[in-house]
Amino acid sequence: MKELGLAKLGPSPDTHVPDRQHPGGLPRSRKWKLILLSLLIVALVLASVISAILLVGLRTRASGAPLGRRPTQAISRTCAKARYPDLCVDSLLDFPGSMAASEQDLVHISFNMTLQHFDKALYRSSGMDYLQMEPIARSAYDDCMELLDDSVDALSRSLSAVGGSGSPAAAEDVVTWLSAALTNQDTCGEGLADARGGVKDRMAEVLKDLEELVSNCLAIFAATDGGGDFAGVPIQNRRRLMDAGGGASKDGTVDGEYPEWLGERERELLDMPAAEIQADIVVAKDGGNGSCKTIAEAIKKAPENSNRRTIIYVRAGRYEEDNLKVGRKKRNLMFIGDGKGKTVVTGGKSVADKTTTFHTASFAASGAGFIARDMSFENSAGPAKHQAVALRVGADHGVVYRCSISGYQDTLYVHSNRQFFRECDIYGTVDFIFGNAAVVIQKCNIYARKPMAKQKNTITAQNRKDPNQNTGISIHASQIVATSDLEASKGSFPTYLGRPWKMYSRVVYLLSYMGDHIHPQGWLEWNGDFALDTLYYGEYMNDGPGAGVGQRVKWPGYRVITSTTEASKFTVAQFIFGSSWLPSTGVAFVAGLST
Secondary structure, rough: HHHHHHHHOOOOOOOOHHHHHHHOOOOOHHHHHHHHHHHHHHHHHHHHHHHHHHHHHHHHHOOOOOOOOOOHHHHHHHHHOOHHHHHHHHHOOOOOHHOOOHHHHHHHHHHHHHHHHHHHHHHHOOOOOOOOOOOHHHHHHHHHHHHHHHHHHHHHHHHHHHOOOOOOHHHHHHHHHHHHHHHHHHHHHHHHHHOOOOOHHHHHHHHHHHHHHHHHHHHHHHHOOOOOEOEEOOOOOOOOOOOOOOOOOOOOEOOOOEEEEOHHHHHHHHOOOOOOOOOOOEEOOOOOOOOOOOOHHHHHHOOOOOOEEEEHHHHHHHHOOOOOOOOOOOEEEEEEEOOOOOEEEEOOOHHHHOOOOOHHOOOOEEOOEEEEEOOEEEEEOOOHHHOOOOEOOOOOOEEOOEEEOOOOOEEEEEOOEEEEEEEEEEEEEEEEEEEOOOOEEEOEEEEEEOOOOOOOOOEEOOOOOOOOOOOEEEEEEEEEEOHHHEEEEEHHHHHHHOOOOOOEEEEEEEEEOOOEOOOOOOOOOOOOOOOOOOOOOEEEEOOOOOOEEEEEEEEOEEEEOOOHHHHHHHOOHHHHHHHHHHHOOOOOOOOOOOO
């Protein structure tokens, strides 16, 4: 068959065709073949040259210096402050106007560029809603959509504030909102880590570089604003007390009891008996007198983006509703109950239900100015179902006053922004106060419960991931005690003050009482030596049988605080800048160290 095939193709190799039959000495067909071959070789050479140029260009872009476009001195100096300098250079060079911008202008441009990346990511992510997803992936996706939307809002406000007055309060706002946007992306990633399927990979591509872009904004702004650590304490020393003004006392309180950022109406509301308050919306399980039967109905009825305080009075009863949420647009809502154990919000979701920790909260609030007073929040899932949140707060200027918050693992999720808890009872076992807000917990009772067999109790798990975030957990003038069931078996279940969830975890205990259920070493590792030299854990003048520091851990990041100046950095006035916003809420607080 091969031979027949060759015969069909033309003359055999031995067949001779005289050259003289073709003028010029070469057969016409061979001449054209050589011409075509020459053209092909030239084309291949040109293609190789072009490919080499493109490859060099791509490699140059990856190193932060695109071909033909070198960064200006202003860009180089600005990006030298960033945690991801190559990404900073690359992204700024791609943004219109950056090549002619000053360093000050580049701060604004970096915010604007990052906001546009988030807008694009939110748009692209929304197109995935139609995809089929298993329950955990759907939960993680929904979380990411909510968190992306919140981040777009935080970045928009930051961009507006950057061009504002430049006051200490404005600077603190910017750092807070950028810190929250960075936390949002971390939370989104945590949820997706447990998901499977195509949506995980597609979301990873959409979210690529977002965390690093926000981190760069935070680092550039902090450096430009003059922030920095002091004596090893990772906290911006740009934080200064605002002028007291009005009738404020030296410690930032009004008339010796309330902070100046609480308005007169809110101060009255926090003192008045619930029955005497003229509520905007009333919730009662029987639905009488024009009231709402459910808290969800009341939240829906409340106005959006209101600068006026909306009062929702929730009468005594047990309200078991599915994942109640005060969204970002529901601003300045104040929930008032009839007291701990009387007005009870409860739920039973846990990670055992194939959902994210973020999604398990019985009650969640992300609308700025959220206040809850005289209520109980609980998650009834029990210890065997692991992570199960009773209350999650991501509201900026959030206040929780005289409330009970109970669960086991992950009871109270202080997710992000600035928060204040006063005279609350908080119950749990593993990591039961966790998150990455800038939060002060003052004059509260913190109860460790009996955990499951072979478990250890850890009160805090703080997840500060970036050294420029202004976040951490400050526990001030509180009681750290054991419940009766743990008290009877505390020898078998050690309780620790905290463990580092992320690299720059930050927790302090100030002037608090500690029971003898606290393990002598005080703090627990997360995983080997992870974060032990980058965390900041501090104790200042605590008392009680569990407060002895003689046998505490010897980690580089742990310290016994002896300086009042250092300890004061974690008070209401300085850590959450509370003297500028708490007076308007009406909650009593101590601005400084005094108890």
